Amino acid sequence: MGQSTDSSQTVAEVAEFLAAEPAGSSRVTLRAITARDQDEFLDLTTASADLYGARMPLPTTPAAFQEFHARFDHVTTQGLLVCLRETGAMAGTVNLNSIIRGRFQNASLGYAAFAPTAGRGYMTEGLGLVIRYAFERLRLHRLEAQIQPSNEPSIKLVRRLGFRHEGTAPDLLYIAGAWRDHERWAITNTMVAPGPWPTHPTQPAH
Known part of the structure; x- marks a missing residue:
C-alpha cells in the first residue's frame, strides 16, 4: 500500500477503540493528528521547547509540520494526540x-508532553x-521506546x-547533529495480560 497523508483510517481505528472504553475511565482521550491541528500543535511545540530540548525534535514551523504530518500513512506510522477529556486541549x-508486521508485529514509540499541562x-x-x-x-505484539540515558x-x-529495560544501544539515533546512545525499553501484550491475544492477519500461523 502506498504512502498517504489521509488520516481517516487512523481516525476510524481510534474511534472504534475508544467506543469500547468505560465512560470516565481516564482524564484524557486519543485522536489522530490531522492537518487541521497545525496551528495549535505549533503553538504548543514552540512553548514546550525547553521541556524536551533537542531530545525530541518536533516541528515549530508550518513547513516542518506538513513534513511531519506527511509521515503518517497508517500502515507504517500513526500520529496520535493525547487530549484532555474535559476541554479537548x-x-x-x-x-x-x-x-x-509478519513475525515481528512491532512498533517504535515516540512521545512528548506539552508544557502547559506537563507534570500532571x-x-x-x-x-x-x-x-x-x-x-487491542x-x-x-510488542512496542519499543528508545530513550536517551x-x-x-x-x-x-x-x-x-x-x-x-533491554540494554543500551550505542549511537542508535541521529539527533541534534550527533549519533546518540539510547536505552531500549519494551513491552509486549503478554506483559499487560496473559491472553490469548487476537493475532493480526499478517502474522504467520507457524
Whole structure:
C-alpha cells in the first residue's frame, strides 16, 4: 500500500477503540493528528521547547509540520494526540513509528508532553491508552521506546507503565547533529495480560 497523508483510517481505528472504553475511565482521550491541528500543535511545540530540548525534535514551523504530518500513512506510522477529556486541549503527542508486521508485529514509540499541562500525569494515562490501542486494536505484539540515558522523566514514565529495560544501544539515533546512545525499553501484550491475544492477519500461523 502506498504512502498517504489521509488520516481517516487512523481516525476510524481510534474511534472504534475508544467506543469500547468505560465512560470516565481516564482524564484524557486519543485522536489522530490531522492537518487541521497545525496551528495549535505549533503553538504548543514552540512553548514546550525547553521541556524536551533537542531530545525530541518536533516541528515549530508550518513547513516542518506538513513534513511531519506527511509521515503518517497508517500502515507504517500513526500520529496520535493525547487530549484532555474535559476541554479537548492537547496534552501531548505519541507516534507509533516503524510498524512492522509478519513475525515481528512491532512498533517504535515516540512521545512528548506539552508544557502547559506537563507534570500532571496526563502522559502516563495517554501513553497507557496508546499501549492498549496498539495491542487491542492494531493487534501488535510488542512496542519499543528508545530513550536517551539523560532523559530521566521519560525513563520513569515507561517504568511506571511496565516496560522492561533491554540494554543500551550505542549511537542508535541521529539527533541534534550527533549519533546518540539510547536505552531500549519494551513491552509486549503478554506483559499487560496473559491472553490469548487476537493475532493480526499478517502474522504467520507457524
